[in-house]
Amino acid sequence: MHRHDSLVTLQAHILEQQSRFPQASGTLSWVLSALSISAKIIANHVRRARLDDVLGSVGNENIQGEQQQKLDVIANEVLLRTLGKREGVAVVASEENEEPVMLRQVGDGKYCVLFDPLDGSSNLDVCGGVGTIFSILRYDNPAHSENGWLQAGAKQVAAGYVLYGSSTVLVMSIGMGVDMFVLDPAIGAFVRVAEQLQIPQHNKSYSLNEGNRLTFPIGYNRYLDWAQANGYSSRYVGAMVADIHRILLKGGVFMYPPTKKAPHGKLRLMYEANPMAMLIEQAGGKAMASPDQRILDVNPTAIHQRVPVIMGSAAEVDHVLIHLTTQG
Numbered sequence: 318m319h320r321h322d323s324l325v326t327l328q329a330h331i332l333e334q335q336s337r338f339p340q341a342s343g344t345l346s347w348v349l350s351a352l353s354i355s356a357k358i359i360a361n362h363v364r365r366a367r368l369d370d371v372l373g374s375v376g377n378e379n380i381q382g383e384q385q386q387k388l389d390v391i392a393n394e395v396l397l398r399t400l401g402k403r404e405g406v407a408v409v410a411s412e413e414n415e416e417p418v419m420l421r422q423v424g425d426g427k428y429c430v431l432f433d434p435l436d437g438s439s440n441l442d443v444c445g446g447v448g449t450i451f452s453i454l455r456y457d458n459p460a461h462s463e464n465g466w467l468q469a470g471a472k473q474v475a476a477g478y479v480l481y482g483s484s485t486v487l488v489m490s491i492g493m494g495v496d497m498f499v500l501d502p503a504i505g506a507f508v509r510v511a512e513q514l515q516i517p518q519h520n521k522s523y524s525l526n527e528g529n530r531l532t533f534p535i536g537y538n539r540y541l542d543w544a545q546a547n548g549y550s551s552r553y554v555g556a557m558v559a560d561i562h563r564i565l566l567k568g569g570v571f572m573y574p575p576t577k578k579a580p581h582g583k584l585r586l587m588y589e590a591n592p593m594a595m596l597i598e599q600a601g602g603k604a605m606a607s608p609d610q611r612i613l614d615v616n617p618t619a620i621h622q623r624v625p626v627i628m629g630s631a632a633e634v635d636h637v638l639i640h641l642t643t644q645g
């Protein structure tokens with residue numbers, strides 16, 4: 318991006334994309350702007366966490382049986398409060414709530430917004446990168462009135478994440494490529510820094526929790542032996558948003574395989590795997606749950622269901638898949 322290019326805020330970008338659909342009512346734009354405000358508020362909480370003494374756990378476990386950090390709860394409340402006021406939203410579903418929250422009757426609300434309010438939250442105490450992940454589905458089909466949010470990821474109308482790292486970055490797609498914005502704290506706006514991101518097709522880099530290696534299905538170990546014999550590097554933050562952001566920009570493959578402790582993998586389909594899969598595919602990469610199962614085609618049966626994840630540069634994902642299917 319050149320200094321002389323015009324400055325485009327997220328708000329202007331959304332309006333620009335909306336104008337390409339003359340029939341669009343602007344509802345989705347309104348939902349996205351609620352997510353942008355939430356991101357700014359959460360970024361502020363994250364930056365001030367130590368000063369405000371809100372680090373550490375609240376002593377509760379969430380529905381996933383994981384320790385809730387104080388900031389998990391704060392970020393969740395911010396999103397619920399911000400989205401709750403927006404008329405286009407019928408349902409919100411969060412990692413931190415057992416059941417999706419119905420805001421409006423079907424018909425009045427058009428969209429379901431699913432999110433992981435704070436991803437990688439155990440990194441907070443050590444000043445590591447954390448994020449927010451979101452997925453937006455349509456909710457205007459009366460046939461879906463029961464559990465209308467249980468749709469395959471291929472039906473997402475928008476998806477994105479916010480990384481609260483050394484800067485606050487928002488990466489988003491509404492199905493027309495992937496664009497990236499950075500929060501300029503001086504003006505309080507997300508500014509577009511890249512359009513139509515394309516993931517590099519190769520990078521000798523893999524990202525997974527290798528500590529679980531002894532309980533991975535054997536094919537993953539075949540892959541790791543091959544990768545290590547072929548000069549691959551290992552990079553793992555342990556916060557999906559940070560790991561996927563690196564892979565989107567630099568290439569490589571991210572995995573969360575089935576383990577003994579988590580037989581379907583640890584990551585949640587509806588608000589971790591699906592939105593990231595949409596971004597990765599929109600950027601020209603590949604996102605699979607197994608050699609013959611695309612993540613975006615998984616038909617969900619429960620809001621908090623988990624799925625194995627192999628995603629990133631197409632060629633690097635293929636290297637994993639081949640070792641999962643063939644002996645050797």
Ligand code: AHG
Pocket residue numbers: 383412433435436437438439526555556557558583
């Ligand atoms: P969350 O903080 O929302 O529960 O998510 C943590 C997730 C994800 O961000 C990361 O990729 C993964 O957990 C790391 O798991 P391990 O510690 O098992 O490697």
Ligand code: MN
Pocket residue numbers: 433435436437557589
């Ligand atoms: Mn998460």
Ligand code: MN
Pocket residue numbers: 389412433434435436437438
């Ligand atoms: Mn989380």
